[in-house]
Amino acid sequence: MNTSNNIDALFLEARGSEPELCDENFTKVVVNRLPARPERMVQRAWVPDMVGIVVAIVAIFFLIEPAQLIENLQAQIPQSIVISLSNVLMVSGILVLAAMSAWWIVEREA
Amino acid sequence: MQRSEEVLIGLALSRQDQRAFAQLVTRHQSMVRNSLRQLCNWDEGLADDLAQETFIQAYQNLRQFDGRSKFSSWLYRIAYNQFLQHCRKQSSKKRAVELEELDGREADGGTVAAGEREDDLRLQKQLAAALAAIEPKRRCVLHLLLHRECTQQEISSILQMPLGTVKTHINRGRAELQQKLAGWRPAAQ
Numbered sequence: 001m002n003t004s005n006n007i008d009a010l011f012l013e014a015r016g017s018e019p020e021l022c023d024e025n026f027t028k029v030v031v032n033r034l035p036a037r038p039e040r041m042v043q044r045a046w047v048p049d050m051v052g053i054v055v056a057i058v059a060i061f062f063l064i065e066p067a068q069l070i071e072n073l074q075a076q077i078p079q080s081i082v083i084s085l086s087n088v089l090m091v092s093g094i095l096v097l098a099a100m101s102a103w104w105i106v107e108r109e110a
Numbered sequence: 111m112q113r114s115e116e117v118l119i120g121l122a123l124s125r126q127d128q129r130a131f132a133q134l135v136t137r138h139q140s141m142v143r144n145s146l147r148q149l150c151n152w153d154e155g156l157a158d159d160l161a162q163e164t165f166i167q168a169y170q171n172l173r174q175f176d177g178r179s180k181f182s183s184w185l186y187r188i189a190y191n192q193f194l195q196h197c198r199k200q201s202s203k204k205r206a207v208e209l210e211e212l213d214g215r216e217a218d219g220g221t222v223a224a225g226e227r228e229d230d231l232r233l234q235k236q237l238a239a240a241l242a243a244i245e246p247k248r249r250c251v252l253h254l255l256l257h258r259e260c261t262q263q264e265i266s267s268i269l270q271m272p273l274g275t276v277k278t279h280i281n282r283g284r285a286e287l288q289q290k291l292a293g294w295r296p297a298a299q
Contacts, residue, residue, distance in 0.1 A: 006288075006291070007256070007284065007287055007288060007291065008256075010233075010237065010291070011237070011256040011257060013233060014233055014234060014237050014256075014257065015257060015259070017229075017230035017233060017234070018144055018230075018234065018257075019140075019144065019230060019231065019234070020140050021139065021140040021143050021144060023136055023139055023140075026135070026139050026143070026158070026161070026162075027132050027135045027136045027139060029162060030132075030135050030162050030165045030166065031128055031131070031132045031135070033162065033166055034128055034131070034166060034169050035166075035169075035170065
């Protein structure tokens with residue numbers, strides 16, 4: 001068995017005699033291990049969020065006076081905006097933190 | 111009536127139809143398991159574990175199958191990646207111990223599964239043992255060439271390896287295999 005032809009002959013025989021493996025439970029085991037349908041997983045993830053949002057809207061509607069809420073919100077709006085170094089740094093810091101949080105959330109879920 | 115492979119892949123993709131995918135598994139399981147057994151020195155347990163992972167990964171990434179190559183070639187690629195990943199995980203020391211154990215098992219002749227012909231299995235196991243002495247990537251190339259009769263171009267495409275590298279693996283691998291099989295005679299003869 002020391003020529004190239006011998007190897008080819010040997011593998012020719014092996015190809016001809018390759019056993020046809022019975023499936024037995026192989027397919028069943030694979031199917032049982034398949035992940036859940038992605039669409040359903042996405043749907044399930046959205047359900048608690050939607051329930052929370054609806055509950056919050058109902059609570060706000062009954063507990064908070066809309067006119068007063070608008071008044072309070074208007075009071076929060078500054079009359080003028082001063083662009084100073086400290087303000088720019090603060091806004092930049094907030095943006096960086098928000099971007100990092102978003103990145104971290106996405107990476108963790110991936 | 112048997113559905114065509116394209117239809118089954120389409121169903122598995124569009125409706126996430128696990129029954130359609132199960133039919134694909136049933137059709138290809140023997141080929142994938144046999145290939146992995148050849149690569150894993152006929153370690154049936156390990157080969158079947160890797161085959162399961164192969165099909166699960168195929169299901170998860172089915173959208174990436176573009177239909178330009180055969181579905182079986184695409185499955186091979188996943189299976190070989192699983193095998194190479196497994197090899198990488200093993201430390202060189204652990205691998206050496208495993209090879210010793212597997213060599214010992216080969217000397218015992220191994221167990222023969224029901225319904226499979228003993229002589230045929232002996233040949234398969236002995237060739238798998240000879241291949242086991244060759245480094246994993248080269249082993250994959252030789253397996254595709256000698257067991258699956260793939261062309262060099264097909265091997266290059268399946269293993270995503272430059273054609274020149276495939277040719278080098280084939281030349282060196284054949285020489286190693288010749289050396290390994292020198293003086294070997296089928297036990298049944």
